Amino acid sequence: MTAKKKDESMSKSNGSYEPKPEHKFSFGLWTLGNRGRDPFGDAVRRTMPPNEIASVLGEIGAWGVNLHDNDLVPIDATPAERDRIVREFKKACQQAGIVVPMATVSLFFHPVFRDGAFTANDPEVRAYALQKTLRAMDLGAELGAKIFVLWGGREGVETDACRRADEAVKRLRGAVNYLCEYNIARGYKYRFALEAKPNEPRGDIYMATTGHYLGFIPTLDHPEMVGVNPEVAHEQMAGLNFMHGVAQAWEAGKLFHIDLNDQAPGRYDQDLRFGSNNPKSAFWLVKFLEDVAYDGSRHFDAHAYRTEDYDGVKDFARGCMRTYLILKEKAARWNADAEIQAILKEISAARPGTPKTGKYSAKGTETLLSHAFDKDAIMEKRLPYEKLDQLTIDILLGVR
Numbered sequence: 316m317t318a319k320k321k322d323e324s325m326s327k328s329n330g331s332y333e334p335k336p337e338h339k340f341s342f343g344l345w346t347l348g349n350r351g352r353d354p355f356g357d358a359v360r361r362t363m364p365p366n367e368i369a370s371v372l373g374e375i376g377a378w379g380v381n382l383h384d385n386d387l388v389p390i391d392a393t394p395a396e397r398d399r400i401v402r403e404f405k406k407a408c409q410q411a412g413i414v415v416p417m418a419t420v421s422l423f424f425h426p427v428f429r430d431g432a433f434t435a436n437d438p439e440v441r442a443y444a445l446q447k448t449l450r451a452m453d454l455g456a457e458l459g460a461k462i463f464v465l466w467g468g469r470e471g472v473e474t475d476a477c478r479r480a481d482e483a484v485k486r487l488r489g490a491v492n493y494l495c496e497y498n499i500a501r502g503y504k505y506r507f508a509l510e511a512k513p514n515e516p517r518g519d520i521y522m523a524t525t526g527h528y529l530g531f532i533p534t535l536d537h538p539e540m541v542g543v544n545p546e547v548a549h550e551q552m553a554g555l556n557f558m559h560g561v562a563q564a565w566e567a568g569k570l571f572h573i574d575l576n577d578q579a580p581g582r583y584d585q586d587l588r589f590g591s592n593n594p595k596s597a598f599w600l601v602k603f604l605e606d607v608a609y610d611g612s613r614h615f616d617a618h619a620y621r622t623e624d625y626d627g628v629k630d631f632a633r634g635c636m637r638t639y640l641i642l643k644e645k646a647a648r649w650n651a652d653a654e655i656q657a658i659l660k661e662i663s664a665a666r667p668g669t670p671k672t673g674k675y676s677a678k679g680t681e682t683l684l685s686h687a688f689d690k691d692a693i694m695e696k697r698l699p700y701e702k703l704d705q706l707t708i709d710i711l712l713g714v715r
């Protein structure tokens with residue numbers, strides 16, 4: 316290929332992976348604004364003000380910006396300061412063509428939450444956590460957010476001597492019920508999305524996985540108002556197959572939001588660029604979201620390597636969206652692949668004479684109980700999953 320032709324084909328593929336508002340790509344203020352501080356080292360990047368982050372998001376083609384209360388409004392701001400900050404931020408978002416689809420509350424950063432927020436032993440901390448969340452809901456509603464995420468990063472323990480774990484569940488339930496009532500009273504029409512994580516920053520966090528939350532939600536006073544916000548890295552930290560958890564949440568009608576990033580197994584909470592560590596599991600995830608036509612935010616809860624400057628942060632953010640769109644295209648290719656489709660059909664076909672199951676009936680059960688299954692004949696059917704997986708790999712590696 317000549318250099319010119321190569322250039323043309325590169326820009327063509329760049330063009331087709333261009334983010335558009337309909338892709339619903341969003342980033343948190345805390346993600347682009349991450350300054351690279353870690354437990355061992357200080358910030359490597361300057362503070363980027365929220366209004367500048369909104370403008371960068373507009374420049375790189377994102378759709379939305381999400382925020383914690385204190386990503387935008389300092390924790391001790393006066394009401395007048397708060398109102399000015401919000402006014403100016405709204406203007407910056409408008410100018411950048413960016414919406415605010417989700418808001419959340421920081422119940423983990425301030426030292427007052429060292430023993431948790433809604434589950435803390437001190438009733439005054441619990442009351443403060445509620446007040447802070449109500450105000451964060453007011454803030455999000457003012458900015459147009461329709462999803463309210465709750466990530467209980469400090470709701471956990473280093474030692475189980477401090478409280479009974481079922482007491483923590485009860486306190487959490489009480490708090491979420493309270494927030495739902497406030498949502499109704501104020502007419503905000505939020506949908507709450509609960510985000511799980513197994514550990515970090517606490518030794519163990521209650522509600523360790525999305526599955527824990529799916530069990531908790533039906534016990535609430537307004538379960539219809541509450542769903543989940545699964546995060547790739549958090550489920551992977553627990554050693555789980557992320558897409559399976561997402562699928563279960565989706566099937567239960569509870570996939571209200573999603574946090575996309577990546578994570579190497581057995582490490583600290585890395586929040587890597589989407590698809591950068593395990594593109595194959597990212598592929599199954601994107602394929603799932605696109606196959607079921609999930610229409611919520613594709614929120615990237617990740618941050619750039621600590622080695623980057625703010626140009627590198629743009630590379631990081633563009634990379635998240637680009638990888639999603641590449642994988643989306645690969646998923647369409649996978650679905651359209653005749654050989655793959657033929658295998659899929661073959662592996663789930665029924666042998667003639669297979670008794671019908673499905674819904675219970677007395678007559679059907681009689682037939683089922685009297686049927687003689689020919690296990691040797693069943694075993695003759697091939698299950699060519701090696702082939703199926705290699706076809707997937709061929710697609711992912713770009714040779715098919």
Ligand code: GLT
Nearest residue numbers: 345419464466510546574616
């Ligand atoms: C924090 C955490 C994330 C949560 C955010 C929402 S804040 O960065 O690591 O997983 O989604 O509170």
Ligand code: MN
Nearest residue numbers: 510546574616
């Ligand atoms: Mn998250």
Ligand code: MN
Nearest residue numbers: 546548584586
């Ligand atoms: Mn995370």
